[in-house]
Amino acid sequence: MQNFTFSNKTKIIFGQDTEKTVGQESVVFGKKLLLHYGGGSIKESGLYDTVIQSLKEQNIEIFELGGVKPNPRLSLVREGISLCKEQDIEFILAVGGGSVIDSAKAIAAGVNYDGDVWDFFTGKASVTDCLPIGVVVTIPAAGSESSTGTVITNEDGWYKRATGHLAMRPQFAVLNPVLTYTLPSYQTACGVTDMMAHILERYFTNVKNVELTDRLSEATLKTIINNAHKALEEPTNYDARAEIMWSGTIAHNDLLDTGRIGDWASHNIEHELSGIYDLAHGAGLAIIFPAWMKYVYKQDVNRFVQFANRVWDVEIDLNDLERTALAGIHKMEEFFQSIGMPTTLQEVDIDETHFKEMATKATERGPLGSFVKLSAEDIYEIYKLAR
Amino acid sequence: MQNFTFSNKTKIIFGQDTEKTVGQESVVFGKKLLLHYGGGSIKESGLYDTVIQSLKEQNIEIFELGGVKPNPRLSLVREGISLCKEQDIEFILAVGGGSVIDSAKAIAAGVNYDGDVWDFFTGKASVTDCLPIGVVVTIPAAGSESSTGTVITNEDGWYKRATGHLAMRPQFAVLNPVLTYTLPSYQTACGVTDMMAHILERYFTNVKNVELTDRLSEATLKTIINNAHKALEEPTNYDARAEIMWSGTIAHNDLLDTGRIGDWASHNIEHELSGIYDLAHGAGLAIIFPAWMKYVYKQDVNRFVQFANRVWDVEIDLNDLERTALAGIHKMEEFFQSIGMPTTLQEVDIDETHFKEMATKATERGPLGSFVKLSAEDIYEIYKLAR
Known part of the structure; x- marks a missing residue:
């Protein structure tokens, strides 16, 4: 810590x-x-x-x-x-x-x-x-x-x-x-994705022994996941709306930062997208985060295994930790899809035209991220993975 | 909520x-x-x-x-x-x-x-x-x-x-x-018990739909439990000491109170003990909390089942929820014993002499608790259960 x-x-x-x-x-x-x-x-x-x-x-x-x-x-x-x-x-x-x-x-x-x-x-x-x-x-x-x-x-x-x-x-x-009862489903889902992303940016850290903030983060993620469908299916469900709303604050009030160093590459990679395309930030994150995860998970497979197991209830396959890690990422993608989020750039009609330009702009002030430091070339690859 | x-x-x-x-x-x-x-x-x-x-x-x-x-x-x-x-x-x-x-x-x-x-x-x-x-x-x-x-x-x-x-x-x-490296084991264990008790006082509530604070509470409890033995076995283990220390603050900074009504009977029942006998507060809580739980769990068996399952990894026996609930209380008692805490009044040489007097003093300002309202008679029974 x-x-x-x-x-x-x-x-x-x-x-x-x-x-x-x-x-x-x-x-x-x-x-x-x-x-x-x-x-x-x-x-x-x-x-x-x-x-x-x-x-x-x-x-x-x-x-x-x-x-x-x-x-x-x-x-x-x-x-x-x-x-x-x-x-x-x-x-x-x-x-x-x-x-x-x-x-x-x-x-x-x-x-x-x-x-x-x-x-x-x-x-x-x-x-x-x-x-x-x-x-x-x-x-x-x-x-x-x-x-x-x-x-x-x-x-x-x-x-x-x-x-x-x-x-x-x-x-x-x-x-x-x-x-928040009157929020359209799409905006509710974008919000859910955004708050989950705020936790994930902090969760994937190279700092060891951050058990309390790991567990608090997992607790908040599970609460959001459990209540998202409830709120979408029944927009006037007070308790589901309340859980999501309070979780959104906790996700980003810096409590889940304590003792660790966050990453924040995905947010910056996404900002280039929604800066140019005027895409909803949450939708952009649903596309970028899985791609980022697939690009960087080998940095700490065990951390992705913990994420898969504790957040997505994926059983740990001790003979194939990598499979477990990837199963967690896959479960997250399925969840985003289930709440109506896009998980590929194709779905929002964004093609390769600006990939190079966005990767260059994103790194104007230096490489992005802390879990893995990403150059413009890396970010270009992540945009391609997000296709 | x-x-x-x-x-x-x-x-x-x-x-x-x-x-x-x-x-x-x-x-x-x-x-x-x-x-x-x-x-x-x-x-x-x-x-x-x-x-x-x-x-x-x-x-x-x-x-x-x-x-x-x-x-x-x-x-x-x-x-x-x-x-x-x-x-x-x-x-x-x-x-x-x-x-x-x-x-x-x-x-x-x-x-x-x-x-x-x-x-x-x-x-x-x-x-x-x-x-x-x-x-x-x-x-x-x-x-x-x-x-x-x-x-x-x-x-x-x-x-x-x-x-x-x-x-x-x-x-x-x-x-x-x-x-905290130089804290004697007994004081470390008393501290661990006290912070767990702060969470438990808030956890057992009649307010429904408090999922986020339930999960944050469980996360903090698990972190304390996981690190207690590490700190006791290796008093200079920085990370274990750090997890316990930060958990102790989170346990009582009111975050885990949000949206719910806490109980606080056990603290008050314990205060009479350590008021008269100058017993360490943590040790008193390790004795009183299990007795309180056994006295009140029927108020909401499902909440005790959740506690057993999520905090103590007790498998839920859907054919006998009560057994699951009691298994969780038992696991907690075993944990307190494993860190060197007493779990009966006998172990600290306290007999029935002052039970009536303490029960009366504890309720001088009215019945105790919110999960279950306890009269002087109830508290007398809890002291007897704690024998």
Whole structure:
């Protein structure tokens, strides 16, 4: 086990009707608030009205910025920063999924920075100071509600890049599983895949003796897997929705990182895909993760055997550990297919055209991954395996 | 799953040599510090010198209060409160195990209260304000390093009582597994039992559909069980010590509480024992928990079957679920015995003399427990079962 520090200040407010507390929770941080959201779905569902009412009850002055798109755009982030600076906004409330929260985080980081916010994503500058953020989650997936990171897409070149800082962790996150009842099946499945991927990125490590975090990770994966079909078959099953929602937070709140070094190659390989093709991040991960696993499993066959056995209930064949390892990967692919995810690029009509370009862009800042360090050539091979 | 709020601000600083950072971590909270500890063991081990040096490097003015005993006493807490008031102390650093930390928390809660600190333990008053606390943990057991609670013994009547408040959560906790190498086997085993008990108190709940926290709890229990013998057989096994230490924190940082209602009868039944007999809390739990389980398992046989199967690898006998449930309890008893814990009162020379009196005292504030509500008569029966 490696030395680590761990803290997570985000106050989780979980359960039915919790969105009604958002005014009380927000007012602690100031009276001038930016309400950030995506399209019209929160207006249709009535969530927008509930939030506005709760904020007004606390006499909070509300400035609005909607229009966040999936794979949130740098241009809107810049617009948000200008608005916050002009209006001396003290607090940002993000109501939506991971894209809205990520957009809010980037705005929050940029307000007290004199340069261009994109500097944080290219490594030119580091985040030091952040406006406080609160969150009402409508899509369990990204785990951004209590994470330190944000991923933004720069339309100028379609670069999708990540940055992070402890100060970016939201102050509170309101999670009401009922708000996810109306999610289309495809989005539910993308979310499930995304949260599983967050765990897998941490699970495949070269650090030995990380038993507690291994077992906590396996526990969270099994819970997600067990509840995914329930939620898809019965979208208003509160308990299934609740298990998935809480798992999505745990998957990415850094608990499952403690004592180990994560990989994160697959996320970066996927970012190139959804950066160029505007593919849903979860769907991209369902395609890339199995391919990555097939490319790297020989690095530590026993770890893949443990994964197959403990997560997918594959019996360990002591005479053929490799077969056991591959059976686990295969079970995962079958699971993704069973929830309606693509597991090949063909299924989403992506051909070889940009493979070389994406592999080169993905490694612009050096090789990817930690479990196995991947060069542009390796990534090219992984895209080919994903065909 | 029940609605819940969850936050845990404690910054965990985990790993080798981390105690050297205690000065930097403390100075943020003030320049006048109470150093609180137990007997001479931290002086013998050199930890005391390391801590003092780290504090002095930050020019922190140190006031000392040693002498905390197991089952920490109210009289010393009162002494600590007077000292803090007289010297305008800003921060308390507890160096030791759960008793030292609990004593520090009670002092911290009492400093800004005009009445008698015992009021918090009788329910006469509630904690509202607390001095900030930091912790260097030397005994992994109580989980007090990131919990909100404290347990103090009032020598006037030997009442052992608990209280808690979010403000009591330590600001930081330094955990270096190396510091636990010199723990005697008996104390290691008591610690293992205590942390397992913290999970079990939460595990046996009547709330349905709490799959994630069930699985996270089982994961933590399995990790503790797997590493206990390793640590006992090889006290300087870093990885085994590290797994146990981190598990002890997770067992009691409220994560495993989320969405459910804990029981806590066994802890209270045990407190009467160790209040009167000055028995180690862990040893008392190894005796009381199996007796409690045998008394209550019929409340939810299936939950005990799940426990037997997932934690103790007992095969489920679908024709006799009760047998499976009892086999799990039996396996737990065998495990406690294998690590040198007593599992009967006879082994620690406690006879029936005080059973009635303890059962009455335990229920002074009403029946105990939530999984099954226990009257004084029930508790008397549990003491008899524990003979």
